[in-house]
Amino acid sequence: MGEIRTHRDDPEENSNHIHLPKKPKLSSFITQSQIQQEFAHHQHGVARLNNGSFGSCPGSIIAAQKRWQLKFLQQPDDFFFNQLPTQILRSRTLIKDIINADDVSEVSIVDNATTAAAIVLQQVGWAFAEGRFHKGDAVVMLHCAFQAVKKSIEAYVTRAGGSVIVVHLPFPIKSNEEIISEFRKGLARGKANGRKVRLAIIDHITSMPSLIIPVRELVKICREEGVSQVFVDAAHAVGSVSVDVKDIGADFYVSNLHKWFFCPPSVALLYCRKSSLSSSELHHPVVSHEYGNGLAIESAWIGTRDYSSQLLVPEVIDFINRFEGGMDGIRDRNHEAVVEMAEMLAKAWGTSLGSPPEMCPSMAMVGLPSSLGVLSDGDASRLRNHLRDQFKVEVPIHYQPLKDTAAAEEVEGGSADFITGYARISHQVYNTIDDYLKFRDAINQLLHDSFNCKMLPYPS
Structure with a gap:
């Protein structure tokens, strides 16, 4: 990419001159002018310092999405029966390698992390309602969990008899040890009076304030403390930090691909560890005719809608490899x-x-x-x-x-x-x-x- 500079950044004339980390000049990789062209659709003159909320899709990927949308509109029946299942499987296979999952069957594609949270918490709610989890057993989460996750807990878990333990993290923060210490205290509260912690929800990267959480260490603590299931909400992770779901060791792991992975909204991966639950225990909250065929298949068809963002993983990888x-x-x-x-x-x-x-x-x-x-x-x-x-x-x-x-x-x-x-x-x-x-x-x-x-x- 080369050193990023602006038209007025003459070091002898501008006392505000700032150097970003130096990079070698590249002839075979994408140039700075090509990058600006890829994002020329951004509103002119806006300092866009909030990629975390919605991400940003390059122009070449937007063009590829339009081609997929046109394929559907040209012949919807052929697209649905002959192209959509194959292309979604292709995206799932590539995602499996990106996150180092064992098997493609562990990877589902859903709209976003909010949908994934509903899938995971729905089955927890059923376990309380059906008596497999005891009334008062706990779900432990961080206080800075995303608001939609908190609402899903309210919708699926607390109304079914589960209790919620909130772990308050210090901020500003100096070290991972502060997070680990508070998390251990939260698990202890969840296990008080003979209760069991049925689910721990751990952010990989918290949204606000934004921090990288020592997720691998917290999952290990959950295993040591007998937590039934661990769900990692990693909405910001893929494209922002390295992700290895086997190393992390959680039962469920979700990450949006439209935040830091350059996909258009909205698409996310949901990893469900093969040894954690049978396919019959997890279902998409939108019930379609694929109900009962496994979460990945259920998620691949939830009625007539635009699936194009889920098909673009190959094109996005090609864009990323230009860097x-x-x-x-x-x-x-x-x-x-x-x-x-x-x-x-x-x-x-x-x-x-x-x-x-x-x-x-x-x-x-x-x-x-x-x-x-x-x-x-x-x-x-x-x-x-x-x-x-x-x-x-x-x-x-x-x-x-x-x-x-x-x-x-x-x-x-x-x-x-x-x-x-x-x-x-x-x-x-x-x-x-x-x-x-x-x-x-x-x-x-x-x-x-x-x-x-x-x-x-x-x-x-």
């Missing part, structure tokens, strides 16, 4: 770049990162100056909207309450400099230095306005 080092190279460069940009922003604002670099995937949590007044979730939402509307910067903002009451009172009184707001920045191949400079300058402008006007720099 030096393939997926490994993209992951490494994204991680290095997001850490460097996060440290640049923190230095510019006099703040700090929310975690060590090794706990950052292709995203990083950057502390915001306390004078921005992020003192609630509502403040975080308003700041995010203001950055989008007024500065064309798209970045999620996280509010982190202070545990120390005295410190919290000092912040509200304006007499202390504690971090309660964090920006979750991301880096994907289309990002340039200008994106981060634009964000830096937007925050600096808000700080300047706040200092001059003695009021919050965005609408309350």
Whole structure:
């Protein structure tokens, strides 16, 4: 890809010149101009620092998707009977190798991680309802689990008699040991009074705040503590960190392919370890005529809909292999770049990162100056909207309450400099230095306005 620079990045003329990690000049790999062409459909002038929520699909993959959509529309019957099953199996086979599963039968393709959570939690709910799990037995999850997962627990588990233990992780965080310690405490609470922990839900990469969780170690602890099943919600994982489901050892593992793997929305893999459950125990929540033929087959047909995003895994792999080092190279460069940009922003604002670099995937949590007044979730939402509307910067903002009451009172009184707001920045191949400079300058402008006007720099 070569060194990423902008048109005004002359080191002798621009004091803001910043170097991303150096890369050798490539003649046989994709160039920077080709990358920008692949993502030319992005809205012009927007600093897109939120790849984590929806991902981004290259133009060549969008074109390939349109070809698949046209094939269906040209002759739907031939497509359904002769092409769709074969092509989905092809995608599943490639996914099996990407995640190092033992057998293609362990891999299903579903719409997204939310669908996968419903599949897993539905069978847990049935186990409670049918008496295979005892009333009051527990499901353990991290407090920063995705909201849809929490709602699925409410819909399928608690109404069937299961209890929920929430493991609160510290943030900012310094090491994996803090996570492991709190998780052990959560399992102990789940096993109190003779109860059993029937399911542990572990994020591989938490969404907000964003952290890489020591998932392999937590799964091992679950096995030692007799947890019945382990479900890893890895919505952000494939394309952002290395994934080896056999090494991780969970019963279920889900990852979206439209976040960091360049697929169009929406497509996700659901790995179900062959030795964990029989196929008759897992079903897609949308019942079609394939019901009872195994989860992978059920998931491959849930009625008339657009299946094109599920068929594009071969084309996406071809796109990824245009980059030096393939997926490994993209992951490494994204991680290095997001850490460097996060440290640049923190230095510019006099703040700090929310975690060590090794706990950052292709995203990083950057502390915001306390004078921005992020003192609630509502403040975080308003700041995010203001950055989008007024500065064309798209970045999620996280509010982190202070545990120390005295410190919290000092912040509200304006007499202390504690971090309660964090920006979750991301880096994907289309990002340039200008994106981060634009964000830096937007925050600096808000700080300047706040200092001059003695009021919050965005609408309350």
